Amino acid sequence: MTAPARSAVADLHLHSHHSDGLLSPAALMRLAAERGVGTAALTDHDTTAGCDEAAAACAAAGLRFVPGVEVSAGWDGLSLHVLGLGVDAASPALDAHLAEVRTLRRERLAEIGDRLERRAGLPGRELVAGVCAGTAVPTRLHLARALVALGHARDEAESFKRFLGRGTPGHVPMAWPGIDRAIAALRAAGGVAVLAHPHRYGASGGALRRLVGAFRDAGGQGLEVSMAGMSPRDRDRLATLARGHAMLASTGSDFHDPALPWNPPGRFDKLPADLDHVAATL
Numbered sequence: 618m619t620a621p622a623r624s625a626v627a628d629l630h631l632h633s634h635h636s637d638g639l640l641s642p643a644a645l646m647r648l649a650a651e652r653g654v655g656t657a658a659l660t661d662h663d664t665t666a667g668c669d670e671a672a673a674a675c676a677a678a679g680l681r682f683v684p685g686v687e688v689s690a691g692w693d694g695l696s697l698h699v700l701g702l703g704v705d706a707a708s709p710a711l712d713a714h715l716a717e718v719r720t721l722r723r724e725r726l727a728e729i730g731d732r733l734e735r736r737a738g739l740p741g742r743e744l745v746a747g748v749c750a751g752t753a754v755p756t757r758l759h760l761a762r763a764l765v766a767l768g769h770a771r772d773e774a775e776s777f778k779r780f781l782g783r784g785t786p787g788h789v790p791m792a793w794p795g796i797d798r799a800i801a802a803l804r805a806a807g808g809v810a811v812l813a814h815p816h817r818y819g820a821s822g823g824a825l826r827r828l829v830g831a832f833r834d835a836g837g838q839g840l841e842v843s844m845a846g847m848s849p850r851d852r853d854r855l856a857t858l859a860r861g862h863a864m865l866a867s868t869g870s871d872f873h874d875p876a877l878p879w880n881p882p883g884r885f886d887k888l889p890a891d892l893d894h895v896a897a898t899l
């Protein structure tokens with residue numbers, strides 16, 4: 618008897634509780650398998666700590682595993698996310714880069730806590746201390762959840778809108794290491810660098826073209842072209858950019874939380890047939 622063919626669905630953007638996701642790497646990969654995913658990447662923010670556990674869970678569930686990470690990076694005043702796919706999770710160069718970014722994250726959260734205390738009358742310092750005690754990768758999403766738990770917002774989106782997003786009391790502009798450094802660290806670890814959710818940076822058509830050009834010139838190889846909740850218009854724009862810059866295309870859910878129904882693992886449209894999927898090169 619031949620083994621059943623593996624699903625062609627490649628979800629290359631998944632978060633576990635090693636960053637701001639809520640599931641363990643093992644539970645996350647079991648859920649991905651249940652949802653019909655055939656290839657799965659763990660892409661926690663600024664850490665590869667969950668990759669060993671995720672690899673074992675994928676082996677048990679018959680999934681192909683891709684070790685990955687989502688690195689915070691800066692370009693032209695924007696905060697960007699760069700996915701590294703197929704990385705060596707034990708690479709010293711990548712490890713050093715990620716440790717530096719995590720230090721910046723903690724400094725930024727402390728500053729956010731101060732501002733929430735001074736400008737919004739919230740117990741910001743205590744909230745941040747609680748978040749930082751519970752994770753090696755503190756994110757604004759952890760803080761958003763803590764604000765909801767204390768009744769300061771109805772949900773995470775409202776936390777961002779009132780306290781954490783641009784134009785709010787807790788907004789802290791960030792100077793992350795540049796995309797050139799992020800991409801160099803990912804490539805030193807043998808990874809393929811993919812620009813995550815390019816449609817979410819608020820960049821106009823021309824600025825997005827410049828960003829994608831700069832990303833490719835710095836050694837970036839792919840764009841995330843199809844994701845959960847993306848409009849057909851955004852997908853078409855990104856597919857056109859990938860074609861125009863001769864870049865690989867990626868697919869992913871950006872799943873964090875099983876209680877949010879809109880982006881379960883594996884939910885996104887197929888890529889246009891003429892694009893080259895990054896999963897085929899890993």
Ligand code: AMP
Nearest residue numbers: 637662755756757758773774777778873
């Ligand atoms: P950080 O990396 O610390 O800036 O935190 C950003 C994380 O918060 C992202 O990776 C998302 O998971 C989440 N996030 C960003 N914006 C929102 C929003 N408006 N509503 C809910 N979650 C968000």
Ligand code: MN
Nearest residue numbers: 632637758873
């Ligand atoms: Mn996140």
Ligand code: MN
Nearest residue numbers: 687698813814
């Ligand atoms: Mn992201």
Ligand code: MN
Nearest residue numbers: 630632687871
């Ligand atoms: Mn993500």
